[in-house]
Amino acid sequence: MKKIVECVPNISEGRRTEVIETIVDEVRKVEGVKLLDVNPDESHNRTVITFVGEPEAVKKAAFALCAKAAELIDMEKHKGEHPRIGATDVIPFIPVSNVTMEECVELANELGQEIAEKLGIPVYMYEEAAKIPERKSLPNIRKGEYEGLKQEITKPERRPDYGPPRMHLTAGATVVGARQFLIAYNINLDTDDVKIAKKIANSIREAKGGYKYVRAMGVMIEGRNVAQVTINMLNYTGTPLFRVFETVKSEAARYGVNVIGSEIVGLVPVQALLDVADFYLRLENFDRKQVLELNI
Amino acid sequence: MKKIVECVPNISEGRRTEVIETIVDEVRKVEGVKLLDVNPDESHNRTVITFVGEPEAVKKAAFALCAKAAELIDMEKHKGEHPRIGATDVIPFIPVSNVTMEECVELANELGQEIAEKLGIPVYMYEEAAKIPERKSLPNIRKGEYEGLKQEITKPERRPDYGPPRMHLTAGATVVGARQFLIAYNINLDTDDVKIAKKIANSIREAKGGYKYVRAMGVMIEGRNVAQVTINMLNYTGTPLFRVFETVKSEAARYGVNVIGSEIVGLVPVQALLDVADFYLRLENFDRKQVLELNI
Numbered sequence: 001m002k003k004i005v006e007c008v009p010n011i012s013e014g015r016r017t018e019v020i021e022t023i024v025d026e027v028r029k030v031e032g033v034k035l036l037d038v039n040p041d042e043s044h045n046r047t048v049i050t051f052v053g054e055p056e057a058v059k060k061a062a063f064a065l066c067a068k069a070a071e072l073i074d075m076e077k078h079k080g081e082h083p084r085i086g087a088t089d090v091i092p093f094i095p096v097s098n099v100t101m102e103e104c105v106e107l108a109n110e111l112g113q114e115i116a117e118k119l120g121i122p123v124y125m126y127e128e129a130a131k132i133p134e135r136k137s138l139p140n141i142r143k144g145e146y147e148g149l150k151q152e153i154t155k156p157e158r159r160p161d162y163g164p165p166r167m168h169l170t171a172g173a174t175v176v177g178a179r180q181f182l183i184a185y186n187i188n189l190d191t192d193d194v195k196i197a198k199k200i201a202n203s204i205r206e207a208k209g210g211y212k213y214v215r216a217m218g219v220m221i222e223g224r225n226v227a228q229v230t231i232n233m234l235n236y237t238g239t240p241l242f243r244v245f246e247t248v249k250s251e252a253a254r255y256g257v258n259v260i261g262s263e264i265v266g267l268v269p270v271q272a273l274l275d276v277a278d279f280y281l282r283l284e285n286f287d288r289k290q291v292l293e294l295n296i
Numbered sequence: 297m298k299k300i301v302e303c304v305p306n307i308s309e310g311r312r313t314e315v316i317e318t319i320v321d322e323v324r325k326v327e328g329v330k331l332l333d334v335n336p337d338e339s340h341n342r343t344v345i346t347f348v349g350e351p352e353a354v355k356k357a358a359f360a361l362c363a364k365a366a367e368l369i370d371m372e373k374h375k376g377e378h379p380r381i382g383a384t385d386v387i388p389f390i391p392v393s394n395v396t397m398e399e400c401v402e403l404a405n406e407l408g409q410e411i412a413e414k415l416g417i418p419v420y421m422y423e424e425a426a427k428i429p430e431r432k433s434l435p436n437i438r439k440g441e442y443e444g445l446k447q448e449i450t451k452p453e454r455r456p457d458y459g460p461p462r463m464h465l466t467a468g469a470t471v472v473g474a475r476q477f478l479i480a481y482n483i484n485l486d487t488d489d490v491k492i493a494k495k496i497a498n499s500i501r502e503a504k505g506g507y508k509y510v511r512a513m514g515v516m517i518e519g520r521n522v523a524q525v526t527i528n529m530l531n532y533t534g535t536p537l538f539r540v541f542e543t544v545k546s547e548a549a550r551y552g553v554n555v556i557g558s559e560i561v562g563l564v565p566v567q568a569l570l571d572v573a574d575f576y577l578r579l580e581n582f583d584r585k586q587v588l589e590l591n592i
Contacts, residue, residue, distance in 0.1 A: 034591070052588065053592075096588055096589070097588075241573075242576070242577070259578060261578040261579065262577050262578055262579060262580065263579060263582070264579065264582060267586055267591070268588065270566065270589045270590070273570055273587065276576060277569040277572035277573050277576075280541075280572060280576040281538070281572060282555060282556070282557040283557065283558060283559060284558065285559060286560060290560060290564055291563075291564060291565075291569065292300075292348065292392055292393075292564065292566065293300065293565065293566045293589070293590065294589065295348075295563070296349075
């Protein structure tokens with residue numbers, strides 16, 4: 001069974017279509033990699049690129065993309081609302097199938113080293129691949145953004161994990177790392193009272209004593225007159241979908257409110273849904289190898 | 297997204313390992329086909345072979361297997377407990393991913409024709425690919441087995457759908473068709489009273505007024521002191537897993553009995569489990585294209 005890793009680089013260009021396309025072409029060229037999404041944001045002047053494939057192919061594509069971005073993007077001229085420190089601002093690897101987080105951390109380190117050595121770009125390792133606890137958090141690394149880091153990069157506490165302690169002339173610096181797959185998940189309530197959605201959101205979010213890997217808010221869905229708990233599932237292995245769904249159902253009942261439905265926004269790893277089936281059918285000894293499509 | 301078809305030929309040889317291996321090698325040789333299982337039965341003197349792949353590749357492998365079986369198996373000498381009419385006794389195609397039943401019926405017809413024309417073996421089309429209602433059922437086609445059909449094949453009502461109205465000298469006749477994927481599914485009860493399992497089985501099986509695509513029995517699990525409803529799900533699209541599970545739960549409650557767990561025996565198409573997640577999470581607008589692994 002194939003190992004599958006997802007990679008979601010963010011580049012500091014969201015306006016010049018031909019530049020974005022030339023950079024993304026580097027990913028398209030790599031055999032064994034499938035480009036899933038290219039999402040440019042004009043006001044952020046930033047593009048989020050999503051692709052998947054086997055670990056080595058994905059690493060190769062990430063490096064090629066980073067090299068081309070360094071060539072075509074000049075951080076001295078870059079302006080945009082989103083915090084950033086480099087042409088390829090951040091490159092996370094995400095385990096999807098038959099790959100451990102440790103393998104993704106190793107992959108991230110290999111890529112970080114390669115970017116530093118071959119392109120001369122300083123690299124910071126973040127999240128699961130952080131070498132220093134303070135660098136687990138991306139905002140910490142990006143403090144002061146490109147302009148600020150340029151001044152401070154020689155300070156001991158801001159030295160990169162790989163590469164020289166000075167910014168690349170055009171490409172700035174890059175953050176590389178590994179993190180869990182993030183599932184965007186919404187649960188819709190049979191009420192138009194957004195306060196109830198907000199209370200339920202508070203019952204499941206980590207910040208308020210809820211589940212460790214859950215971020216949640218209560219909002220109104222425009223045009224549907226329906227209150228919604230909108231959720232980021234930061235780690236579906238640690239906090240599974242069914243547990244959050246059942247908790248929201250039970251908290252909603254407290255207010256005499258029903259759950260109308262839920263929705264998964266964008267992509268989801270198959271395991272997250274197999275875990276749901278496993279839970280509700282109370283499966284005994286189920287192995288994902290039994291799933292025909294995952295056998296091929 | 298790839299089209300995937302499963303093929304499960306049954307050949308009339310379950311004892312001579314070297315013959316079985318030589319026949320199965322024909323499948324292994326075909327690029328784009330994955331052999332999932334080879335299951336020989338000595339007393340039946342019959343082997344069930346399971347493989348999957350894209351439609352054309354699967355058809356090619358099925359033909360090669362059938363040609364080799366015709367060469368190495370002599371029905372004049374074959375003895376075994378299981379009813380059979382030919383060296384390759386039956387070849388069903390089963391839609392797995394991104395393939396319709398109609399496509400599988402067409403594939404079956406192409407293969408049937410090819411077997412008749414190139415190998416001179418008479419072919420009967422069955423189940424979803426049946427050309428006559430009486431041939432939907434395999435036992436009807438196999439009536440009298442090899443020896444009986446040999447006498448009756450010239451009668452109008454027993455004429456094959458493709459090929460000559462006479463048995464192949466060594467290979468006999470072959471049945472080709474298309475059917476739904478069959479899921480073997482068991483539900484375990486918190487009781488040692490097999491009568492309760494039998495009553496619940498009766499509530500869900502078609503024969504007793506239950507679900508159309510369900511066959512079920514009540515049995516005891518040896519060594520676990522647990523009564524079990526053992527189920528064949530003949531069509532998980534028509535009668536989904538979650539509906540059967542919920543009905544068994546509700547019928548069990550009638551006797552004050554809980555469902556301990558359930559188990560899927562062998563392979564299952566991913567869609568059958570996605571449907572379970574969809575049902576319990578009450579998903580809105582879910583599309584299997586959102587599943588990362590199915591996108592690659």
